[in-house]
Amino acid sequence: MSAEMANEIKLISGRSHPELSENIAKRLGINVARTISLNYSNQETSFTVGESVRDEDVFIIQSTATGDVNEGLMELLIMICACRTASARRITAVIPNFPYARQDKKDKSRAPISARLVANMLQTAGANHIVTVDLHASQIQGFFSVPVDNLYAEPSFLRHIRENFRPEECVIVSPDAGGAKRATSIADHLNTAFALIHKERPRPNVVGRMVLVGSVVDKVAILVDDMADTCGTLVKAAAVLKENGAKSVLALVTHGILSGNAIETLNGSVLEALIVTNTVPLGDKVERCPKLRVIDISPTIAEAIRRTHNGESVSYLFTHAPV
Amino acid sequence: MVRNIVVLGGNSHPQLVESICGVLGIPACNRILGKFSSGESRCEIQDSVRGKEVYIIQTGFGGNGAKLNDHFMDLCIMISACKTGSARRVTAVLPLFPYSRQPDLPYKKSGAPLFKTGSDNGKKDYTFDSVPATPAPGVPRSVGLTNATDLAGRLAHARSANGAQSPIGNGPTNGENYFSSNGVNGGGANGAPVPNGANGVNGTSNGHRHSSSVSSTKQASFTKHDYENLSTVNAFQAKPGYKQWVAQAGTLVANLLTCAGADHVITMDLHDPQVQGFFDVPVDNLYGRPLLKRYILQNIPNFKDAVIISPDAGGAKRATAIADGMGMDFALIHKVILSRRAPCDMNSRLEQERRPTKITERQNASMMLVGDVSGRVCILIDDIVDTGNTITRAAKLLKKEGASRIYALVTHGVFSGEALSRIAASALDRVVVTNSVPQQEHKAALGSKLEVLDIAPIFGEAIRRVHHGESISVLFNYD
Numbered sequence: 024m025s026a027e028m029a030n031e032i033k034l035i036s037g038r039s040h041p042e043l044s045e046n047i048a049k050r051l052g053i054n055v056a057r058t059i060s061l062n063y064s065n066q067e068t069s070f071t072v073g074e075s076v077r078d079e080d081v082f083i084i085q086s087t088a089t090g091d092v093n094e095g096l097m098e099l100l101i102m103i104c105a106c107r108t109a110s111a112r113r114i115t116a117v118i119p120n121f122p123y124a125r126q127d128k129k130d131k132s133r134a135p136i137s138a139r140l141v142a143n144m145l146q147t148a149g150a151n152h153i154v155t156v157d158l159h160a161s162q163i164q165g166f167f168s169v170p171v172d173n174l175y176a177e178p179s180f181l182r183h184i185r186e187n188f189r190p191e192e193c194v195i196v197s198p199d200a201g202g203a204k205r206a207t208s209i210a211d212h213l214n215t216a217f218a219l220i221h222k223e224r225p226r227p228n229v230v231g232r233m234v235l236v237g238s239v240v241d242k243v244a245i246l247v248d249d250m251a252d253t254c255g256t257l258v259k260a261a262a263v264l265k266e267n268g269a270k271s272v273l274a275l276v277t278h279g280i281l282s283g284n285a286i287e288t289l290n291g292s293v294l295e296a297l298i299v300t301n302t303v304p305l306g307d308k309v310e311r312c313p314k315l316r317v318i319d320i321s322p323t324i325a326e327a328i329r330r331t332h333n334g335e336s337v338s339y340l341f342t343h344a345p346v
Numbered sequence: 347m348v349r350n351i352v353v354l355g356g357n358s359h360p361q362l363v364e365s366i367c368g369v370l371g372i373p374a375c376n377r378i379l380g381k382f383s384s385g386e387s388r389c390e391i392q393d394s395v396r397g398k399e400v401y402i403i404q405t406g407f408g409g410n411g412a413k414l415n416d417h418f419m420d421l422c423i424m425i426s427a428c429k430t431g432s433a434r435r436v437t438a439v440l441p442l443f444p445y446s447r448q449p450d451l452p453y454k455k456s457g458a459p460l461f462k463t464g465s466d467n468g469k470k471d472y473t474f475d476s477v478p479a480t481p482a483p484g485v486p487r488s489v490g491l492t493n494a495t496d497l498a499g500r501l502a503h504a505r506s507a508n509g510a511q512s513p514i515g516n517g518p519t520n521g522e523n524y525f526s527s528n529g530v531n532g533g534g535a536n537g538a539p540v541p542n543g544a545n546g547v548n549g550t551s552n553g554h555r556h557s558s559s560v561s562s563t564k565q566a567s568f569t570k571h572d573y574e575n576l577s578t579v580n581a582f583q584a585k586p587g588y589k590q591w592v593a594q595a596g597t598l599v600a601n602l603l604t605c606a607g608a609d610h611v612i613t614m615d616l617h618d619p620q621v622q623g624f625f626d627v628p629v630d631n632l633y634g635r636p637l638l639k640r641y642i643l644q645n646i647p648n649f650k651d652a653v654i655i656s657p658d659a660g661g662a663k664r665a666t667a668i669a670d671g672m673g674m675d676f677a678l679i680h681k682v683i684l685s686r687r688a689p690c691d692m693n694s695r696l697e698q699e700r701r702p703t704k705i706t707e708r709q710n711a712s713m714m715l716v717g718d719v720s721g722r723v724c725i726l727i728d729d730i731v732d733t734g735n736t737i738t739r740a741a742k743l744l745k746k747e748g749a750s751r752i753y754a755l756v757t758h759g760v761f762s763g764e765a766l767s768r769i770a771a772s773a774l775d776r777v778v779v780t781n782s783v784p785q786q787e788h789k790a791a792l793g794s795k796l797e798v799l800d801i802a803p804i805f806g807e808a809i810r811r812v813h814h815g816e817s818i819s820v821l822f823n824y825d
Contacts, residue, residue: 059582064763065732066408067445068415070593073584090385097415100602105593123386133391135427140606144422147605148598227382252384283383 030112032332033076035102037085039095040304043119043321044084050325060098068094070101072109080332081111082154084324087122088304089282096122096141100148107149115152115331116145117324119302120250120278124159127166142166154327156302156320157249157277172337174327176277176300177205178344179318181212183275183298184245190215194242194269198222198260206247209275216242220260229255233263240268250278251297254285258292271295278302279315286312322346348372351813352395352433354424356404358417359784362441362802363403369806375400379420387416389423395433401612401809402428402436406444407760407783418444418599422606429607437610437812438603441782441801442758445595447617447730600624612808614782614801615729615757632808633822634729634757634780637799639668641755641778642725645797652723653677653749657740665727677717677724679740713743720748730758731779734765738772745773758782759796766791 035056036044048055057073083106085099099116106114126137145153146169153171158164164171184190190213197206197219210217218237244264251257251274261272272294279299281289289297289312297312299305300320309315322345330337354375355363367374376392404421408414421438428436584590596618603611604627611625614632622629642649653675656665662678669676724744726737737754744752752775759779761769769777770792777792779785780801789796804821811818 057583057585063732065760066414066762068595071582071590072593073582073590074588075585087385092385093387093416093419094413096419100598101593101595104595104598108593126386129430131390133395133427133431135389135423136430137387137389137423137426140422140426143605144602147601227388252382280384282385 031079032328033074033079033081033111034328035076035081035083035106037083037095037098037102039088039091039098040084040086040119040301042304043086043301043324046319046321047084047117047325047328050322051329058102060102068098068101070098070105072105076106076109076111078110078112080113080115081106082115082117082328082332084117084119086119086303089280092122096144100144103145103148103150113151114149115154115328116150117154117328119156119300119320119324120280121155121158121163124163127160127163138163139166152331154324154331156300156324159249172327172331174323174337175341176302176318176320176323177209177212178340178342179300179320179323180209180247180275180298182344183318184209184213188243188245192243192270194218194237194239194244196220196237196239196244196246196260196264198246198248198256202248205249209247218244220263222256222260233259235263235267238267239264241270244269244272246272246274246276246294248274248276250280251276251285251299252280253283254281254288254292254297257297258288258294261292261294265293273298279305279308279317281305281308281315286315289314348810348813350398351809352393352398352400352428353809354391354395354400354402354428356402356417356420356424357412358407358409359403359405359441359781361784361786362405362781362805365800365802366403366439366806366809369802370810377424379424381412381416387420387423389420389427391424391427391431395428395431397432397434399813400428400433400436401439401813403439403441403805405783406440406442406446409784409787414444418602422602425603425606425608435609436607437612437809438608439612439805439809441614441780441805442730442760443599443613443616443621445599446621447732596621597624610812612805612812614780614804617729630808630812630818632804632818634782634799634801634804635664635668635671636821637780637801637804638727638755638757638778639672641797641799642668642672646723646725646753648723649725650674652725653717653719655679655717655719655724655726655740655744657726657728657736661728664729668727674725675717675722677715677719679743680714680716713739715743715747718747719744721750723751724749724753726752726754726756726774728754728756730760731756731765731769731777732760733763734761734768734772737777738768738774741773751775753778759785759788759798761788770795 032051032053033056034044034048034051034053035058038060044055059071059073061069063069083099083102085095085102087095103114103116123137123141126135129136142163146167151169153167153169154174155171156174157176158173161173164173184193193213194216195206195210195213197203199220199222203219207217216237218235218239221234221236223232246257246260248257257274264272273296274294275298277300280303286308294314296314296316298316298318300318302320305317309317323340326345327337327340348370351372352375353363353367353370353372354377357379363374378388378390378392380388382388402421402424404417406414406418408417425436425438600621604625609627611627611629612632613629615634616622616631619631622631646652650673654665654669656662656678659678659680666676726740728737731737741752741754752773754774754777756777756779760783766788774795776797777795778797778799780799782801785798789798808818808821
């Protein structure tokens with residue numbers, strides 16, 4: 024691929040997850056575009072473009088670093104806007120971990136639907152296409168009037184389970200009713216048993232009582248969820264599973280946000296391992312938590328970028344994980 | 347007491363919210379505004395807003411434990427929450443409009459490259475050919491910034507125990523340190539500088555890969571401005587032949603506010619009045635000028651003999667408006683760009699680098715004062731003090747030209763980076779700002795040198811008038 028040809032893939036990376044961008048660039052066999060994001064001393068973000076994006080197919084990769092969500096989002100918006108003013112042909116925002124995905128409904132009076140706000144902001148800034156991984160609620164796609172490709176970490180998870188465990192010894196467990204669909208899908212593909220934990224949640228980030236529906240006796244219980252934030256749910260669920268006779272408990276989670284005391288919570292739990300993808304930058308968390316294992320999601324994202332650029336179908340990626 | 351109105355305050359400036367509510371005679375709306383542990387903003391509005399007019403006050407200033415972008419996102423989320431909560435009209439009140447000024451383009455108007463483009467090597471071994479007769483890495487980009495770098499040098503001397511050289515001399519070396527320490531990330535397969543590498547130096551979020559020498563320089567440097575940090579800047583190079591540029595976020599911010607659902611925007615002393623045109627909704631740009639005028643009238647003895655000074659050509663209009671209105675004399679400081687001087691040869695420039703004090707003298711010589719100030723009181727007028735470079739430099743020049751006393755009257759006192767210590771050490775006798783951003787900390791640092799004017803009455807009156815559908819133009823020109 025010569026860099027001089029018109030309408031190439033231009034990969035622009037935000038500051039939140041440079042490692043992921045590097046991996047994707049390596050998979051695609053291209054370089055990350057020369058741009059730099061900086062903060063002025065008054066904390067305003069500035070974005071400098073160091074190479075032409077005119078008439079190119081621009082992919083902007085920006086995850087949301089835990090704790091710095093708004094910084095990352097503003098940076099992304101500024102990057103999109105900059106590419107639009109620089110006459111990019113198409114701007115695709117690659118947001119592996121969609122910010123504010125949990126604020127997707129008006130669950131009480133005057134609650135903000137921030138996910139829709141983020142969707143509108145991205146479009147206002149000039150995004151023509153969105154690529155993301157495991158949206159908390161796939162209905163968020165409906166907040167956009169531009170195409171949204173919601174990729175799945177499921178194929179990567181399936182491979183991980185098949186390579187590391189014997190499916191017949193496993194039970195897939197959903198830690199809450201909302202994730203039942205995600206968990207049953209994996210259970211169906213592996214042809215394993217399925218169980219569900221029902222929980223009551225009195226306040227955000229606080230977990231109430233839990234009840235197990237199904238049997239996990241003498242099985243390897245695999246908790247499946249889309250995000251692990253403070254890990255309160257996972258750890259309590261793991262305890263419940265252990266009480267109910269599970270041989271061992273591990274968790275497969277797409278987005279390892281791991282905020283607050285998540286690492287300490289995990290280290291002190293009966294959970295044997297937490298397997299996450301690298302949609303969210305993990306920083307030093309892998310060193311701090313021996314239970315944390317990481318599956319690289321960049322092949323899936325890179326392949327989605329390649330297919331999107333070449334106008335091929337991405338639906339293959341919903342069932343297969345590129346090696 | 348104003349009816350059917352809800353005043354909702356962000357976290358950026360609680361005192362101003364309180365005083366505006368005091369002016370309006372209503373309590374502020376109850377709300378929960380904070381962050382989830384994941385870093386996402388959390389907003390719950392606890393009072394009803396149905397059918398009401400909502401005024402959301404959030405200034406463009408990072409502080410109170412949150413960053414500027416957090417405050418801006420909070421504002422957008424609050425606007426959106428009020429809209430979905432069936433508010434009749436939502437007005438965003440931004441005393442200081444964020445991103446209204448993107449100050450330091452890496453390129454000057456003349457198109458002079460700030461950073462050397464092209465090859466990675468040759469940072470140390472400059473030849474006559476490799477350096478254009480324009481600012482280059484290690485060479486201050488303009489006369490203006492030389493002062494800051496010089497101060498940085500002196501501060502570095504004062505602070506660093508090991509007696510490191512001044513950052514000017516250190517610039518290129520730091521750049522190399524940065525590269526080598528960062529090699530894992532930036533080097534290897536592609537060899538292109540990874541943009542995110544700068545993050546390490548910046549130290550904002552992930553990746554603290556930079557060597558300790560760089561970070562120590564960063565702390566010692568006079569300002570925390572990323573662009574002042576040569577190691578950051580040198581790590582980045584545009585593609586050969588491409589002229590790099592900085593994205594301007596003004597339009598974006600305007601569009602985002604509209605997209606969040608703001609029906610009306612009230613702000614004050616926009617740096618560029620053109621920003622008003624970025625919006626499709628009405629924007630009321632209030633003036634801090636009447637406040638400043640009143641201050642001159644009441645607090646500066648014999649103000650008729652004083653001179654109004656604009657610290658740069660861009661602010662001339664703002665300053666002349668006050669000078670004309672009060673029948674005072676006017677003078678202007680004009681910055682002469684380094685490259686406009688007779689093209690100096692490389693040797694003399696390198697010598698300058700080694701002796702920063704010399705630059706300071708030359709630099710002041712290259713700032714031109716148009717007008718006479720000797721023996722008179724000078725009043726500097728500007729809209730924003732950010733890093734404080736412009737006004738402290740101007741004050742220095744004015745003192746040299748024989749000014750007896752120097753005031754600086756500025757609407758927005760942001761005082762970011764090392765502005766406070768810079769102003770404390772400057773020739774300015776008094777700095778007068780409004781409380782468009784929180785000033786308690788600044789006041790504590792500067793003491794009697796800083797005076798704060800209250801803008802709550804102006805904003806309170808503007809909100810009252812907008813709410814009742816009265817004209818607010820009277821606020822533009824009262825004395």
